[in-house]
Amino acid sequence: MTTTTTTSSSLLRFATAGSVDDGKSTLVGRLLHDTKSILADAYEAMERVSRERGGDGVDLALLTDGLRAEREQGITIDVAYRYFSTPRRTFILADCPGHVQYTRNTVTGASTADVLVVLIDVRFGVVEQTRRHLAVAALLRVPHVVIAVNKIDLVEFAQAPFDRIAGEVAAHATKLGLDDVVCVPVSALDGDNVADRSTRTTWYSGPTILDLLETLPNTDELAASAADSGWRLPVQWVLRPQDAAIAPAYRDYRGYAGLVVEGTVRVGDAVSVQPSGRSTTVAAIDTADGPLDEAVAGRSVAIRLTDDVDVARGDLLSSTAGAALPTRNFHAHIAWLAQRPLRARERVLVQHGSSFVTAMVTSIDGILDISLPGGTLDASIVPGHELALNDIGVVSVQLAQPLPIEDYGTHRRTGAFCIVDPHDGNTLAAGTARASAPGTGADGYVSI
Amino acid sequence: MRNSPVTNTEHRLTTLDALESEGIHIIREAIGSARKPVLLFSGGKDSVVVLHLATKAFWPGRVPFELLHVDTGHNFDEVIAFRDATVARLGLRLRVARVQDYIDDGRLRERPDGTRNPLQTVPLLDAIASNGYDIVFGGARRDEEKARAKERVVSLRDEFGQWDPRNQRPELWNLYNARHLPGQHVRVFPLSNWTELDVWRYIERERIELPSLYFAHERDVFDRDGMWLTPHPSVRMREGDRATVKTVRYRTVGDASCTGAVESDASLIADVIAEVAATRITERGATRADDRLSEAAMEDRKKDGYF
Ligand SMILES: Nc1nc2c(ncn2[C@@H]2O[C@H](COP(=O)(O)OP(=O)(O)OP(=O)(O)O)[C@@H](O)[C@H]2O)c(=O)[nH]1
Numbered sequence: 074m075t076t077t078t079t080t081s082s083s084l085l086r087f088a089t090a091g092s093v094d095d096g097k098s099t100l101v102g103r104l105l106h107d108t109k110s111i112l113a114d115a116y117e118a119m120e121r122v123s124r125e126r127g128g129d130g131v132d133l134a135l136l137t138d139g140l141r142a143e144r145e146q147g148i149t150i151d152v153a154y155r156y157f158s159t160p161r162r163t164f165i166l167a168d169c170p171g172h173v174q175y176t177r178n179t180v181t182g183a184s185t186a187d188v189l190v191v192l193i194d195v196r197f198g199v200v201e202q203t204r205r206h207l208a209v210a211a212l213l214r215v216p217h218v219v220i221a222v223n224k225i226d227l228v229e230f231a232q233a234p235f236d237r238i239a240g241e242v243a244a245h246a247t248k249l250g251l252d253d254v255v256c257v258p259v260s261a262l263d264g265d266n267v268a269d270r271s272t273r274t275t276w277y278s279g280p281t282i283l284d285l286l287e288t289l290p291n292t293d294e295l296a297a298s299a300a301d302s303g304w305r306l307p308v309q310w311v312l313r314p315q316d317a318a319i320a321p322a323y324r325d326y327r328g329y330a331g332l333v334v335e336g337t338v339r340v341g342d343a344v345s346v347q348p349s350g351r352s353t354t355v356a357a358i359d360t361a362d363g364p365l366d367e368a369v370a371g372r373s374v375a376i377r378l379t380d381d382v383d384v385a386r387g388d389l390l391s392s393t394a395g396a397a398l399p400t401r402n403f404h405a406h407i408a409w410l411a412q413r414p415l416r417a418r419e420r421v422l423v424q425h426g427s428s429f430v431t432a433m434v435t436s437i438d439g440i441l442d443i444s445l446p447g448g449t450l451d452a453s454i455v456p457g458h459e460l461a462l463n464d465i466g467v468v469s470v471q472l473a474q475p476l477p478i479e480d481y482g483t484h485r486r487t488g489a490f491c492i493v494d495p496h497d498g499n500t501l502a503a504g505t506a507r508a509s510a511p512g513t514g515a516d517g518y519v520s521i
Numbered sequence: 522m523r524n525s526p527v528t529n530t531e532h533r534l535t536t537l538d539a540l541e542s543e544g545i546h547i548i549r550e551a552i553g554s555a556r557k558p559v560l561l562f563s564g565g566k567d568s569v570v571v572l573h574l575a576t577k578a579f580w581p582g583r584v585p586f587e588l589l590h591v592d593t594g595h596n597f598d599e600v601i602a603f604r605d606a607t608v609a610r611l612g613l614r615l616r617v618a619r620v621q622d623y624i625d626d627g628r629l630r631e632r633p634d635g636t637r638n639p640l641q642t643v644p645l646l647d648a649i650a651s652n653g654y655d656i657v658f659g660g661a662r663r664d665e666e667k668a669r670a671k672e673r674v675v676s677l678r679d680e681f682g683q684w685d686p687r688n689q690r691p692e693l694w695n696l697y698n699a700r701h702l703p704g705q706h707v708r709v710f711p712l713s714n715w716t717e718l719d720v721w722r723y724i725e726r727e728r729i730e731l732p733s734l735y736f737a738h739e740r741d742v743f744d745r746d747g748m749w750l751t752p753h754p755s756v757r758m759r760e761g762d763r764a765t766v767k768t769v770r771y772r773t774v775g776d777a778s779c780t781g782a783v784e785s786d787a788s789l790i791a792d793v794i795a796e797v798a799a800t801r802i803t804e805r806g807a808t809r810a811d812d813r814l815s816e817a818a819m820e821d822r823k824k825d826g827y828f
Contacts, residue, residue, distance in 0.1 A: 498700030
């Protein structure tokens with residue numbers, strides 16, 4: 074941990090992905106090492122284990138491979154979260170495993186990421202897993218993708234293989250609708266262009282991995298500078314303290330507690346309550362530290378309304394202009410994350426905001442086949458009747474009660490949902506809702 | 522409490538603002554689906570911060586859950602006094618599960634090394650089962666240890682209280698899934714994404730009170746395998762152990778038999794922050810003998826249902 078960070082620095086969440094042995098764990102270890110985030114005893118433990126295994130030097134990958142099975146097999150099997158900071162920023166990193174069978178963990182890590190760092194082994198170039206990870210980034214609309222073209226030391230720091238891969242990545246990214254993709258030539262092992270600029274890739278003048286992580290705007294910063302498309306606050310809890318009030322003055326208090334997930338809410342704003350459709354006005358924005366005039370995305374607050382309307386946990390408060398509208402039928406892309414397959418007409422629960430609603434997947438309209446070369450993702454959708462573990466599919470969903478579920482392309486939070494097993498409560502799939510039917514893509518949002 | 526409205530002109534949350542809001546969101550979300558929630562409260566800094574977040578999450582109402590402490594019987598007196606004062610101040614209800622009771626009636630046996638931390642698991646799981654707690658809040662952070670780095674914010678425990686690291690639910694966006702079958706429960710960790718430094722900076726910013734052990738004070742200590750332990754009824758002195766007076770503080774305040782002090786002059790929060798920021802040894806490695814047992818010590822205890 075560096076000593077110079079200030080409490081006013083902002084937070085960046087990023088995830089790493091790549092196929093097995095591309096060097097993710099080494100890259101993460103390198104980032105932590107070069108930002109002086111590895112503490113002495115942790116470093117000594119790594120040195121000791123590296124020696125016991127007869128390696129020369131310190132295996133930086135040991136730092137993140139936390140579980141015993143991983144240490145035994147030498148692979149990463151679950152998302153490991155790491156924390157570090159530089160004078161410019163605080164970072165939360167989700168280190169995701171590479172095996173195809175752990176793609177679900179990449180989906181998990183990418184869902185909260187501001188940046189997805191995808192590793193490519195310079196000797197092998199874009200492989201199936203790369204395409205899969207880029208598809209995940211497109212599906213989840215991760216704001217920025219950074220491609221670390223790794224092991225550049227193994228090709229004598231040559232420019233030609235890097236250029237070839239960067240070209241291939243750019244072509245693929247365009248097809249996927251990913252508009253912010255940057256490639257960086259790195260050696261995770263030696264540290265070239267990770268935190269420090271390499272003197273061995275003189276032909277490269279772009280940023281290092283750390284430069285990008287320190288400067289790319291995070292999701293909340295992007296939202297703040299984007300055109301105002303309204304605000305959203307899912308109600309988590311109705312604060313009605315009555316006898317449990319901390320002071321008699323608050324006995325009759327009634328506030329709606331939740332996190333502002335999008336936009337900026339201000340006192341006096343017109344409010345639409347969903348799914349009831351009632352309209353009212355923001356009377357006050359409260360926090361335990363006193364009232365606010367406005368609250369930005371990412372802040373937990375309590376909203377008081379001017380009218381005595383009926384609002385419960387699971388409801389959505391939103392700006393009236395461009396209000397979220399409840400629906401009972403929608404199309405979506407889902408990443409199937411469970412061992413057992415999904416079949417059409419299966420009854421499930423849909424988790425959205427703070428609600429769980431009974432639902433049915435009425436049809437499976439297609440499956441993404443990322444092994445098909447060329448073409449857009451649209452062209453890579455093949456017919457199918459069943460989704461297996463790690464499949465990305467296009468489905469139609471019917472809800473037993475309406476939910477204000479929105480187009481994920483324009484509303485990343487209120488367009489996101491999970492599919493949950495009604496019997497044991499397990500999370501089965503990650504879903505992103507589509508306003509229009511799959512394949513039309515008129516909203517500019519990638520059509521898988 | 523401020524009464525005049527404050528305007529946030531800065532369109533950006535600081536790291537501490539973002540972490541605080543995330544923690545409050547997690548607590549409210551878990552409570553929304555709970556039948557009988559409880560917070561594991563030891564009086565240690567992390568559980569104190571979780572409790573502070575809960576008071577903010579439910580303001581202007583009281584915190585809507587009970588507290589549970591698994592008392593090893595080897596706790597520092599100052600910490601127990603602080604625990605009880607905090608509970609009284611907030612008007613909450615505290616249950617205490619005692620390792621000593623289990624030793625007295627033979628359900629547990631003292632370990633040869635005298636450490637009682639590993640003995641906490643059974644009383645903890647019994648207390649969860651007998652009180653019917655379904656949502657159990659804890660103060661664990663992912664930056665503490667390698668196995669914790671992989672645990673979900675909302676983490677399912679089976680009928681035996683066990684954690685299955687190979688079979689965790691995916692946790693997506695900020696959608697937390699606390700559903701579970703009868704007999705199972707979920708552990709919820711609102712500080713998952715906080716570092717030790719974040720916790721200290723937050724304590725400073727919020728002026729949160731802590732047990733005095735966290736700050737530099739003079740104390741009789743003796744060297745045990747490179748850690749400064751304090752003479753305490755729970756610690757068996759060995760031949761050659763000789764106590765000396767040193768200025769020390771504790772980075773964690775667990776069981777006196779295995780929690781070591783560090784030499785430090787940090788008597789104010791600002792000093793502690795400077796010290797933590799500059800430190801080159803991880804929190805657990807420095808002060809917890811039980812984590813040094815093996816590379817996988819923490820993972821093994823977690824699988825058994827430990828915190
Ligand atoms: N020469 C060279 N070798 C590297 C580089 N980065 C990683 N490696 C080596 O590649 C191998 C795999 O690296 P890891 O970091 O364990 O790979 P990973 O992508 O995390 O793999 P999984 O954990 O299995 O998903 C190790 O032997 C590393 O030392 C690099 O930049 N140059």
